[in-house]
Amino acid sequence: MTAPAWLFTHAAVLDPETATVSGDRRVLVVDGVVSEVGGDDVDFSGARRVDLAGRTLMPGLIDAHVHVTAATADLSALPRLPWSFTTLHAAAELRAMLARGVTSARDCGGADHGLVMALEQGLVTGPRLFHAGKALSQTGGHGDVRQPGDQSRHDPYCCPDFGRICDGVSEVRRAARDELRKGATHLKAMLSGGAASPTDRIDSTQFSGEELDAIVEEARAADRYVAGHAYTPRAIRRGLEHGIRTIEHGNFLDDDTAPRFAEHDAFLVPTLVTYDALARDGAAAGMPPASIAKILEVRDDGFRGLETAHRHGVPIALGTDLLGSLQSQQLHELTLRREVQSPADVLRSATTVGAALLRRRGELGTVAPGAHADLLVVDGNPLDDLAVLTRRGPVAVWRAGELVSGAVDALG
Helix, strand or coil, X not given: CCCCXXXXXXXXXXXXXXXXXXXXXXXEEECCXXXXXXXXXXXXXXXXXEECCCCEXXXXXXXEEECCCXXXXXXXXXXXXXXXXXXXXHHHHHHHHHHCCXXXXXECCCCCHHHHHHHXXXXXXXXXXXXXXXXXXXXXXXXXXXXXXXXXXXXXXXXXXXXXXXXXXXXXXXXXXXXXHCCCCCXXXXXXXXXXXXXXXXXXECCCHHHHHHHHHHHHHCCCCEEXXXXXXXXXXXXXXXXXXXXXXXXXXXXXXXXXXXXXCCEEECCHHHHHHHHHXXXXXXXXXXXXXXXXXXXXXXXXXXXXXXXCCCCECCXXXXXXXXXXXXXXXXXXXXXXXXXXXXXXXXXXXXXXXXXXXXXXXXXXXXXXXXXXXXXXCCCCCCHHHHCCCCCEEEECCEEEECCXXXXX
16 A cells, blocks of 8 residues: 655654754655655645644654563563463554654564564554564573572563574574574673673673674674663673673763773664653552562662763764553653763664664655655754643644654644
8 A cells, every 4th residue: 555645734843963954945755765855846736735834844753772572571470471462562662753743763683574564564553663573682681580499490482572582603603693584683692690680790791802803793694683681781792792782771981991992883763751651650550579689779870871872973863761550651761861862862872873773774754855754743943942842742744744643634
C-alpha cells in the first residue's frame, strides 16, 4: 500500500543539526519520503494539504536504547513470563512510543525479528525497530538473571529473556552468529556489571579480551557493530580498545577515558531516566531491593558522566533503558539531559546523532529531501522550550508518510 502524499504549508521547519527554525516553509512528502522543502514553488496537485499555521515541523525522535519486551522491572522474572503476554506488552509499548514522537528505536536486548515483521506488515503500530536480539553475557554477568543458589541451566532458546549466556571464544562466536542469523541489526555485549542483574558487581569487568574480539569480529564480518553495556572507566576503555562502537550508560566516565571515544569513532548512549524512575518507582514496578540499592549507587554519577562526555565533544545519542511500567516516562530523559546540555544539544542527540549511530544519516533525524517522512508537528519551538515535547507532546505524528497519531483536523 502506497503512503498518501502530503503538502505541509506555513510550516516552521526545525533543523536539529544547525539548531535553526525556518518559517513559512512548504514540505512535500511523496511515497513516504520527503520530496521537497522550500517556498511557494513547492506544490503537488495530488497531495493532501495541511496548513500548519506556523507550527513547528520537526523530525521524529530516535531512542537508541530501549527494551520493548521488558514487561517488568524484575529482569529475573522475564524468563517465567508467557511469550503471549510479553508480545502484547511490547505491542502496547511500541504504539505508545510512537504517540510520544519516537519514530525510531534501537532495542538493546529482548526484541526479535518477529516484532520487526509485525511492524512491517502492519500487525503492530510502532517506531522503526533496530534490534540486537538477545544480549550476550558471560555466566554471572549482567545478562544472567538467575538468582544466587539457582541451579537451573540456562537455555538461550527459551523464554522471553533479554540476554543469553555464552562463555569462551567458541561459544561467543556461536551466540553472535546466531543472533545475526535471527536478524539482529547490531549485537549487544555486557562489558561490566549492572544494576538490574542479581549476582554481579557494578565495578566488575565481563568477558575476556579474546571473547570481545570474537564478538566484534563476527559483527564486522556481517557489516554490523557491537553495543556494550559499561559503567566504569575500566570497562569503557576495554570496550573501546576491543572495537565496541557504542557504549551504553557510561555513568562513571572520566576525563582520561572520554577522549578515547574520538580515537575509536564511538558513541555514548547515557540513560539517565531509568535510574531516576527506578529510584523513585522501581519497587512498585517489580524491581527487587538489592537492585534498587545498586540503582542509587549509579544514579547521581550519570549526570557527571554526561557532563564529562559533553565537555569532551563525545557524540551523545538519546537512550532511556526503561523497564516495565516505567516506560511511560520515556520523554523525561530530555528533561534530565537539560540539566547538562542545551535544548539544541538534546534535540541533536535525539535526531541527527541517533541517525549517525544507526548508520542512517540523511534518512532519519532530519526534514530534508530524501529522508524518511518520520515527522512531528508540535505547538511551539523545542529549541526555546523542550516542554513542548515533554509535557504537551506532539500534536500529530507521521511515520513513513502515514499519519499514525493525532488528527489533521486538529491542526486547523
